[in-house]
Amino acid sequence: MSSENEQPEEAPATAGVPEQLALIRESVGRAKVPRAKPRTWRGAALAKVLPVARVVVNKGVLHLDQYFDYAVPEELGADAQPGVRVRVRFGAGAHQVRDGRREGGGLIDGFLVERRADSDYQGALAALAGVVSPEPVLSAELLGLARAVADRYAGSLADVLQLAVPPRNARAEGKASPEPLPAPAMPEPGTWGRYAKGAAFLEALGQGGAPRAVWTALPGAHWAEEIARAAAATLASGRGALIVVGDGRSAARVDAALTGLLGDGRHALLTADAGPEKRYRQWLAVRRGAVRAVVGTRAAMFAPVRDLGLVIIWDDGDSSHSEPHAPLPHAREVLQLRATHDKCGFLLGGTSCTVEAAQLVESGWALPLVADRERVRATAPLVRTVGDAELARDEAARAARLPSLAWQTVREGLKSGPVLVQVPRRGYVPRLACERCRTPARCAHCSGPLEAPDERELMCGWCGRGSTGWHCTECGGKRLRAQVVGARRTAEELGRAFPAVPVRTSGRDHVLDTVPGQPALVVSTPGAEPVADGGYAAALLLDGWAMLGRPDLRAGEEALRRWIAAASLVRSQSDGGTVVIVAEPTLRPVQALVRWDPVGHALRELAERAELGFPPVSRMAAVSGRAEALAAFVAAAELPADVELLGPVPVAAPDPGRPRRPGDPPTGEHWERVLLRVPPGSGAALAAALKAAQAGRMARGGGEPVRIRIDPPDIG
Numbered sequence: 001m002s003s004e005n006e007q008p009e010e011a012p013a014t015a016g017v018p019e020q021l022a023l024i025r026e027s028v029g030r031a032k033v034p035r036a037k038p039r040t041w042r043g044a045a046l047a048k049v050l051p052v053a054r055v056v057v058n059k060g061v062l063h064l065d066q067y068f069d070y071a072v073p074e075e076l077g078a079d080a081q082p083g084v085r086v087r088v089r090f091g092a093g094a095h096q097v098r099d100g101r102r103e104g105g106g107l108i109d110g111f112l113v114e115r116r117a118d119s120d121y122q123g124a125l126a127a128l129a130g131v132v133s134p135e136p137v138l139s140a141e142l143l144g145l146a147r148a149v150a151d152r153y154a155g156s157l158a159d160v161l162q163l164a165v166p167p168r169n170a171r172a173e174g175k176a177s178p179e180p181l182p183a184p185a186m187p188e189p190g191t192w193g194r195y196a197k198g199a200a201f202l203e204a205l206g207q208g209g210a211p212r213a214v215w216t217a218l219p220g221a222h223w224a225e226e227i228a229r230a231a232a233a234t235l236a237s238g239r240g241a242l243i244v245v246g247d248g249r250s251a252a253r254v255d256a257a258l259t260g261l262l263g264d265g266r267h268a269l270l271t272a273d274a275g276p277e278k279r280y281r282q283w284l285a286v287r288r289g290a291v292r293a294v295v296g297t298r299a300a301m302f303a304p305v306r307d308l309g310l311v312i313i314w315d316d317g318d319s320s321h322s323e324p325h326a327p328l329p330h331a332r333e334v335l336q337l338r339a340t341h342d343k344c345g346f347l348l349g350g351t352s353c354t355v356e357a358a359q360l361v362e363s364g365w366a367l368p369l370v371a372d373r374e375r376v377r378a379t380a381p382l383v384r385t386v387g388d389a390e391l392a393r394d395e396a397a398r399a400a401r402l403p404s405l406a407w408q409t410v411r412e413g414l415k416s417g418p419v420l421v422q423v424p425r426r427g428y429v430p431r432l433a434c435e436r437c438r439t440p441a442r443c444a445h446c447s448g449p450l451e452a453p454d455e456r457e458l459m460c461g462w463c464g465r466g467s468t469g470w471h472c473t474e475c476g477g478k479r480l481r482a483q484v485v486g487a488r489r490t491a492e493e494l495g496r497a498f499p500a501v502p503v504r505t506s507g508r509d510h511v512l513d514t515v516p517g518q519p520a521l522v523v524s525t526p527g528a529e530p531v532a533d534g535g536y537a538a539a540l541l542l543d544g545w546a547m548l549g550r551p552d553l554r555a556g557e558e559a560l561r562r563w564i565a566a567a568s569l570v571r572s573q574s575d576g577g578t579v580v581i582v583a584e585p586t587l588r589p590v591q592a593l594v595r596w597d598p599v600g601h602a603l604r605e606l607a608e609r610a611e612l613g614f615p616p617v618s619r620m621a622a623v624s625g626r627a628e629a630l631a632a633f634v635a636a637a638e639l640p641a642d643v644e645l646l647g648p649v650p651v652a653a654p655d656p657g658r659p660r661r662p663g664d665p666p667t668g669e670h671w672e673r674v675l676l677r678v679p680p681g682s683g684a685a686l687a688a689a690l691k692a693a694q695a696g697r698m699a700r701g702g703g704e705p706v707r708i709r710i711d712p713p714d715i716g
Contacts, residue, residue: 041127042101047077050115053128057090057110060159060326062695065150068110069119071101071127080128083136085168086112087129102126111138111161135173137165137287141342142304148337152684153710154621154691155327163323164302172281177290184262186236187229191222194379195371198226205233205310205345212339214357215349215369216599218379219568221531223349224250227312228257230347231293235266239309239344240292244301244331246318247527248273249513254295254314262293270296270303298323301331301338310345311335317354317554317561318527322713330711332356351568351598352561355554355609356616358602370599380596381539381570381577384409385585406540409580410494413538414501414519416576420532420539421494421523422566424546432458432480433549434472441480443467446646447612449551452480461551462675462715464649494521506530526562535571537578544583544590552714553614560589560601567593613644619683620715621690624651624665624673625706633706637693640678640685647674675715686710 054067070088072080080086092105102124109132119125138161146160186206192198195215204211217223231241245251248271255269268282268291285291287304294303298321313321313335321331332348339346346366348357360366371379386403413419432441432450441450441458448462450470458467471478495503503521506512512530515522519537522530526547547559563581571577583590592601610617623630630648651671653664665671678686690708697703 041071041073041129042098042103044127045074046127047072047074047080049077050117052116052119052125053080053086053112054114054116055086055088055110055112055128056157056161057088057108058158058162059090059108060156060162061698062156062691063699065156065158065695067113069116069121069125071125072115073127076128076131079131079134080112080115081134081136082112082114082140083138084112084134085132085137086110087132089126089129092126097124111165113138113143133168133170133173135284137168139287139304142302145302145334145338145341148341149329149334150327151691152333152337152687153327153329154687154694154708155329159326160329163299163325163329166280166283166299167276169277169280172277172284175281177281177285177288178265180290180292181265183238184232184235184266187232187261190225190229192226192229194218194375195369197367197369201347201369202230202233205230206236208237208239208309210309210339210343210345212346212360212366213348213369214353214361214366215347216353216371217349217351218371218376219351219381219564219570219572219596220379220535221569223314223351224253224257225261227254227314227347227349228261230310230312231258231267231295232261234310234345235262235292237309239307240305241294241310241312242300242303242305242308242335242338243293243295243312243314244321244335245295245297245314246320247297249511250314251295251297252513258293258295265291267291267293267295268303270294270300272297272299298331301329301334308338308342308344310347311338312347312349315350315352315561315565316348316357317350317352317558319713328709330713333711350561352557352564353598353602354561355557355602355605358599358606359616362603362606368599376596378574379572381567381579382573383567383579383581383594383596385590385594386580386582387584387586403580403582406542406580406582407497409538409540409578410498410521413536413578414498414521415537416519417517417534417537417571418515418520418522418532420529420536420566420569421521422526422529422539422541422562423523424526424543434475434477434480439472439474441470441472446644447614448646449553450480451551459649461649463646494523504530524566526566529566529569531569535575535577536569537571537576539566539570539579541566541579541581541583544581548583548587548589553609554714556587556589557602557605560592560598563589563593564596564598613677613679615711615715617680619678619680619686620711621676621686622673622709622712622715623676623690623706624671626669626704627672629704629706630672630674633693633697634674636697637689639676639689640682642678642682643686644677645674646677648672649674683710 051072053070053072055070056067087107088110089105090108092102096102096104107129142164146164147157150157150160189199189202192202201211201213227243231243234241243254245254251271258267268286270279270282286294289306292306294300294305313332316332323329361368386405410419433439443450443460445465446463448460450458450467451461452458458470501519501521504515506524506528511528515530515532517533541563548555567579570579592598651665651673687710694708
């Protein structure tokens, strides 16, 4: 909402000064309404029609999460329309009234949401200080969506609007948007024909329908074009389409696919790389209806697309879809709200399948969009495994941390193309599991993950209870292990083993988008894998224990998602594509990779979570703060009767040298966290109770901070 980014064009200081002065004198002389001081509009007449403006102010504190009424001066009446940015005085006391008008307070930004004939407030109203711009940027639809998101995540409307409406850029606002193009022709199904109901899905969109589907994409590079065809079918029906992807690289691929299919001028690309002026210009073109399709990263989930007919989210398990700023919404949930409110189509796609996606299908809210098993086997690479038994017998693995099968696969693959090597990033923290069967060690009380901080006694990472006499529920074993096998020097080992082959790296510091199809070793961290021309000849997925051993409920799901994303870049088995994963072959995520069955894995995970009461079957909230403040907050909150409190447990301090992330405790402070769990149907009541408790606490002066997160993505 801030107007700090306004950039009006400036003329030279001495150019045209006499002409400017003459124009000013002429305009003042012609004015029929006396010019009042813009700070208070003291003595100015009010608008004759609808003299009250209802405003949402840029104050993100919860106890001010409401609309405020202001008087509309007659001179501002024409520009002060619903949806425009305004400046208002805020914070003046009721005693600061002069000539029936409240005065004083500090200037603050806001949005005008409604013009009214009268006010519910019985006291004197302050006047609007000014209209920042007559450009309406907040539609009734976007306001309703922002309100729904704020309520779902126990946040304030002002905070959501800061995410939904980009900062103003006067230079971009002053430029006209192009005229909208006519609707394109209905596209051919193309590679959607590979899916049993793919062509029917596109046909429904083209006929103005609102189908909802969870799409498990086949491996390969066709997914961007398939998304473009779904968007084009929606445009052919005269409606708009919104596509949200996890990163700029994915956005660029969909952007190229849309341009190749529809040509220029039919869609907008909304990413942070565009810069504030270009991004705002594109956003305005969408709001004005000049373009009807949008592709972008997380912030695009609020894009004001006209006549929305389809929302698409790609790879919803990507952590980039989770907004790090208050109230911390997830793009998947926001797009579900849009599909419900706007009665439009919904497509959740990815090469893998999250538990949340599986729940949408199981509940009947969406239908599955998958290929038959024969088609999957024809497009997927061959997947081979190397487990503990093979590693123990393998002299090469003991000497060089790489099993013989991996060496052979690399050697064969380099004969026909590049080979991808995926190595987990540093910082993966292991969780405890049975040494014999690798079943995760869980608390007998709440089923949370067991931890051994500083190698002390076992304790639960959720409820904090100690666990004595632990034994494995699957095999009866009593010994634990941290599931990590290090291989940090993998790239060096491969480089020395194949000195004539170029080695390229892609990771946090430098991410490659594509690599040529010539023989090369491409070492990448998860999520940074570049696309190879013609596909990779082979791939090695190393340190599977580190991926599966993260202290997170989603560790198995996330490991499978990362593995399938990398393996999808490899050629099909019929073209010689091979993937070798170094992980125990009996583990469920590894078996799902070998069978290429992410949907089956997600359904089994969902069934287990339902039995144990884990999200997404249950709803959870994480509340953190200093011990005294946290205890007082929980005691004061009027929580639902069916809530279950887990904890408190200490919040781990961020590693020294790592940038602070949202939710990290302040430097030097020791925080604790409690988890609040409710059954299905009570999530809205839990969010409302926490929001009311936080608002009441802030109204009383706040005190020490307490942070709330609804549906935390990482609960241990």
